Amino acid sequence: xxxxxxxxxxxxxxxxxxxxxxxxxxxxxxxxxxxxxxxxxxxxxxxxxxxxxxxxxxxxxxxxxxxxxxxxxxxxxxxxxxxxxxxxxxxxxxxxxxxxxxxxxxxxxxxxxxxxxxxxxxxxxxxxxxxxxxxxxxxxxxxxxxxxxxxxxxxxxxxxxxxxxxxxxxxxxxxxxxxxxxxxxxxxxxxxxxxxxxxxxxxxxxxxxxxxxxxxxxxxxxxxxxxxxxxxxxxxxxxxxxxxxxxxxxxxxxxxxxxxxxxxxxxxxxxxxxxxxxxxxxxxxxxxxxxxxxxxxxxxxxxxxxxxxxxxxxxxxxxxxxxxxxxxxxxxxxxxxxxxxxxxxxxxxxxxxxxxxxxxxxxxxxxxxxxx
Amino acid sequence: xxxxxxxxxxxxxxxxxxxxxxxxxxxxxxxxxxxxxxxxxxxxxxxxxxxxxxxxxxxxxxxxxxxxxxxxxxxxxxxxxxxxxxxxxxxxxxxxxxxxxxxxxxxxxxxxxxxxxxxxxxxxxxxxxxxxxxxxxxxxxxxxxxxxxxxxxxxxxxxxxxxxxxxxxxxxxxxxxxxxxxxxxxxxxxxxxxxxxxxxxxxxxxxxxxxxxxxxxxxxxxxxxxxxxxxxxxxxxxxxxxxxxxxxxxxxxxxxxxxxxxxxxxxxxxxxxxxxxxxxxxxxxxxxxxxxxxxxxxxxxxxxxxxx
Numbered sequence: 001x002x003x004x005x006x007x008x009x010x011x012x013x014x015x016x017x018x019x020x021x022x023x024x025x026x027x028x029x030x031x032x033x034x035x036x037x038x039x040x041x042x043x044x045x046x047x048x049x050x051x052x053x054x055x056x057x058x059x060x061x062x063x064x065x066x067x068x069x070x071x072x073x074x075x076x077x078x079x080x081x082x083x084x085x086x087x088x089x090x091x092x093x094x095x096x097x098x099x100x101x102x103x104x105x106x107x108x109x110x111x112x113x114x115x116x117x118x119x120x121x122x123x124x125x126x127x128x129x130x131x132x133x134x135x136x137x138x139x140x141x142x143x144x145x146x147x148x149x150x151x152x153x154x155x156x157x158x159x160x161x162x163x164x165x166x167x168x169x170x171x172x173x174x175x176x177x178x179x180x181x182x183x184x185x186x187x188x189x190x191x192x193x194x195x196x197x198x199x200x201x202x203x204x205x206x207x208x209x210x211x212x213x214x215x216x217x218x219x220x221x222x223x224x225x226x227x228x229x230x231x232x233x234x235x236x237x238x239x240x241x242x243x244x245x246x247x248x249x250x251x252x253x254x255x256x257x258x259x260x261x262x263x264x265x266x267x268x269x270x271x272x273x274x275x276x277x278x279x280x281x282x283x284x285x286x287x288x289x290x291x292x293x294x295x296x297x298x299x300x301x302x303x304x305x306x307x308x309x310x311x312x313x314x315x316x317x318x319x320x321x322x323x324x325x326x327x328x329x330x331x332x333x334x335x336x337x338x339x340x341x342x343x344x345x346x347x348x349x350x351x352x353x354x355x356x357x358x359x360x361x362x363x364x365x366x367x368x369x370x371x372x
Numbered sequence: 373x374x375x376x377x378x379x380x381x382x383x384x385x386x387x388x389x390x391x392x393x394x395x396x397x398x399x400x401x402x403x404x405x406x407x408x409x410x411x412x413x414x415x416x417x418x419x420x421x422x423x424x425x426x427x428x429x430x431x432x433x434x435x436x437x438x439x440x441x442x443x444x445x446x447x448x449x450x451x452x453x454x455x456x457x458x459x460x461x462x463x464x465x466x467x468x469x470x471x472x473x474x475x476x477x478x479x480x481x482x483x484x485x486x487x488x489x490x491x492x493x494x495x496x497x498x499x500x501x502x503x504x505x506x507x508x509x510x511x512x513x514x515x516x517x518x519x520x521x522x523x524x525x526x527x528x529x530x531x532x533x534x535x536x537x538x539x540x541x542x543x544x545x546x547x548x549x550x551x552x553x554x555x556x557x558x559x560x561x562x563x564x565x566x567x568x569x570x571x572x573x574x575x576x577x578x579x580x581x582x583x584x585x586x587x588x589x590x591x592x593x594x595x596x597x598x599x600x601x602x603x604x605x606x607x608x609x610x611x612x613x614x615x616x617x618x619x620x621x622x623x624x625x626x627x628x629x630x631x632x633x634x635x636x637x638x639x640x641x642x643x644x645x646x647x648x649x650x651x652x653x654x655x656x657x658x659x660x661x662x663x664x665x666x667x668x669x670x671x672x673x674x675x676x677x678x679x680x
Contacts, residue, residue, distance in 0.1 A: 011572050012499040012585070060539040088585055092496025093512065096489040096556065097504070100519060103553045104527070111530035171405055184667050185409045188416065191659040193614035195631040196652040200415045204422065204645060210431050212418060244411070249674065256675030298520075305523050308616045312635050326525045326617070333621070339529050346526045357521050 020084050028081035035074040039067035072098045115347050119340035127340065134344040143320050144345055147328040148352070150235065154306055154324060157239045158299050162292070164243070165250035170280075172251075173258040183255075190248040194308035201241055202227075202313035228314055231321030238322045241309050246302065250295045257291030258284075289371060293364050300360070304353055325349045416660070422649035423447040430645050447646030451654070468633070468654070475613055475630040478544050482551035483608035487601055489552070490559030495589060497560075498567040499575075513564070520557040524617045527553075532621060544627045550618050555608040562607070562676040566600030567593070603673035606666055610659060630655045 042064045049057025076094055079087035116134065119127035138144055172183055192200075205213045206227040217225035228234045261284065269279045307326035310316060316323035316331060325345070332342040422430065424443035434440035445454035452462025493516065496502070501509050531550065532541070540546035570593060578588040594601075616631040623632060634655050637648060663670065 010500045012575055012579075061537045062539055065538050085585070089496065089500045090502070091586075092492045092500070092589075093502060096493035096516065096560070097512070099489055100516065100553065100556065103549065104519060104522065107527055107530040107534060110534060111526065114530065114533065167404075168408060171401060171408075174401055176401060176405065180667075182405050182409060183671070184664055185412050187667060187670065188412050188660065188663055191610060191663040192416075192656045193616070193631050193634070193659075195614075195616050195635045196419075196656045197415070199634065199648055199652050200419045204649070205415060205418060210433050212414075212433060212435070215433050252671050252674045256671070301521050304521070305525075307525070308631075311616075311620075326523060329525050329529075330617070330621070333529060333532075339533065343529045346523070346529065349523060350526045353521055353523065 020082060024081045028078035031074045031081075032071070032078045035067065035071045039064060039071055042067050068102070072102075111343050111347060114340055115344040117340040119338075121337035121339055123337075130340075134341050137341060138345060138348060143323065143328060144325075146320050147323040147325045148349075150321070150323055151304065151306075151325055153235065154239060154242070155300055155303055157243065158296060158303055161243045161247055161299065162250060162296055165247050165295075166254055166288075166292070168247070168251045169254035169258055172255055186251060187248045189245045192245060194245060195312055197241060197245055198309050198312035201244070202237075202309065206237065228322075229318065231318055234314055234318060234322050238310055238314065241313070242303075242306060245309075246299065249302075250299055253295040253298075254288065254291060257288050257295075261287055286371065290368065293368065297357075297360065297364065301357070416656070419649050419653050419656075423646055423653050425646050425649075444646075447644070447648075447650035450644065450647040451650050453650070453654070468651070471628055471630050471633040472654075474544060474627055478547045478551060478627075478629060479609050479612040481544075481548045482555065482612045483605050485548065485552045486555045486559045486608050487563075487605045490556050490604065491563045491594075491597070491601055494560045494563035495567050495593065498564055499572070513560075516560045517557050519553070520561075524554065528618060528621050531618075535622060541622060542624045542627050546622060547619060547627060547629070550622070551612040551615060554615070554618075555611055558611070559604045559608060562604040562673050563597070563600060565676045566597045570596050599669070599672065600676070602666075603669040603676070606662060606669045607673040609662070610670070613659060 042058075043061075045054070046057055046061055046064060048054045072095075075098070076091055079090045079094065081087070083090070114127065116129060116131060117127040118130040118133065168186060172179060172186070176182070189197075201213075205211045208214050208224075208226050213227075214225045226233075227237045265287070266279060266283055269283045274282065305326060306324045307330060310322055310324050310327040311330055314322045316327055320328070329342045329345050329349075332338050332345065418435075421435065421437055421443075424437060424445070424447065425434070425441060426444050426446050429441040437443045445456070448454040449457050450464065451468055452458070452460070452465030453468075457465075497509055497513055502512060504512060507515065527550070531546075535541040535543075535546050538546075540549075574592055574596075575585075575588045578592045579585070583591065614631060615629075616635065619627075619629045619632045620635065623629065634651055637651060
């Protein structure tokens with residue numbers, strides 16, 4: 001971060017005549033490198049202690065962590081000391097950058113280093129590098145591919161959620177009474193924790209004997225309602241429960257988009273003799289396209305993290321039919337303590353997600369540019 | 373003259389047809405609204421009524437308290453929260469309150485930290501141009517926002533091992549740090565919108581009046597951006613309160629949060645419906661209250677970025 005140079009073109013431009021003395025620069029440098037040296041020393045001591053080369057050390061790595069935090073603070077002070085006014089501007093962004101880099105990049109590198117080992121927390125041998133064995137195991141693991149296929153289906157379900165959410169947004173945007181009441185009520189499912197929803201809907205309302213949804217299904221002519229026995233129905237049920245909690249999210253974004261629309265355009269369409277159906281498909285819907293795309297992309301990103309409901313309602317069953325990648329890896333760790341293999345699966349999943357989202361965004365951008 | 377005036381107010385065939393159409397349309401709109409309201413509310417209603425049921429009421433599928441069945445405090449008694457047990461000693465209640473406080477502390481601290489870090493970063497990005505190696509402002513923004521696509525499962529196992537080394541496993545600090553990380557992109561997303569809506573001229577005037585950049589930020593910009601910060605805070609609160617995945621992996625006894633407690637109860641098969649319903653209800657109640665009273669902030673937060 002030390003080479004953060006102020007580029008031209010600040011929105012908020014300040015001219016300061018400030019002289020930074022050589023003493024200040026020196027103090028800043030000494031501070032940063034001094035703390036870094038202390039941190040390195042602590043890490044070295046701990047490393048040697050754990051390798052049983054020396055007899056003294058700490059119970060854990062926490063002193064190193066504290067030294068790291070101190071180093072971050074020193075970096076901030078150094079910015080102000082050496083670069084004056086420009087350093088104070090860097091202070092706005094520095095904490096967040098240090099935080100994210102240390103919380104993401106470092107664990108990811110660490111994760112890569114364990115992804116290629118046969119580390120199993122319950123085995124006694126500890127971690128050993130095993131090259132591409134995990135990768136080969138993954139290629140032959142039908143359950144992982146099954147989970148990936150399920151993710152495709154789950155993501156495809158977003159289209160149905162979008163249609164429902166758009167319908168609800170249109171309803172809330174119509175001339176209705178008690179709009180605020182309906183808006184609050186429609187928002188409520190989003191507030192509920194997926195774990196609570198798992199019990200409330202998945203385990204009690206869908207309970208085959210006394211659950212109200214089972215009774216309703218019986219009344220509608222489904223003789224022996226069971227929501228989780230056949231793979232297709234179980235997957236559909238999970239999709240519906242997830243949709244129930246997340247439809248409000250898309251609905252609110254679409255509603256905000258609808259309310260920001262220029263009323264005059266719709267008015268003009270009506271005057272020109274368009275019926276409501278035409279007015280929607282030829283005026284409202286194209287105008288809503290950018291908002292729709294934002295809502296769908298964000299929803300897909302959340303969908304790719306789907307796990308809580310599956311873990312708590314079906315635990316992936318029957319036979320892995322409802323597994324998402326996240327819930328599958330969760331069980332891989334919970335039931336088999338397979339840290340090395342699980343991490344590799346997660347890393348592969350991340351790469352697939354990045355490819356998918358990048359592709360999606362580029363397709364979407366091209367599509368938007370063509371329609372405009 | 374009068375004859376003409378009367379004629380004006382006569383409903384013609386077309387007008388009547390129009391009114392009939394109008395009523396059908398109203399009927400359909402309200403029908404759909406009420407149907408979806410029931411879809412949203414019934415599970416919540418079902419949970420609270422079930423928490424006052426006893427075994428026969430559950431098995432016979434009774435729905436309406438006082439009409440179908442007599443409400444009992446059974447479920448709440450098992451949590452130690454019914455009128456006759458509330459002042460007594462109850463280990464279950466102790467346990468529940470401990471989990472509840474864990475949830476409160478982790479979600480509030482993580483949201484506060486995320487809003488603080490995120491607001492500063494978003495303000496810096498909206499006002500100054502930075503360069504960090506090859507990365508310029510747009511790249512730094514993208515770097516922050518791209519954290520949103522990072523699935524929790526990628527970080528979970530490395531953090532499990534790292535936290536073990538750092539003695540942060542099963543600690544609230546460990547959870548707070550991770551939760552801050554997960555909501556930070558959302559906070560930056562919302563706050564960037566907020567700050568770019570504030571005219572720069574305000575700060576320029578403040579700088580002319582002798583305030584420093586940080587002075588102008590704290591005294592002029594923050595008060596204006598406060599509603600946006602509240603929106604970001606509440607949205608973070610909702611997400612962190614409900615978080616289950618990290619909590620399930622990284623906590624075991626001390627730092628367990630409410631969702632983990634609920635999940636561990638559902639796991640056992642012979643659990644009483646009424647205690648489970650009471651527990652679920654207690655877990656969702658704080659957010660229901662927030663949704664009802666702070667709805668406009670939640671909507672403001674989610675609408676940010678949807679509309680330019």
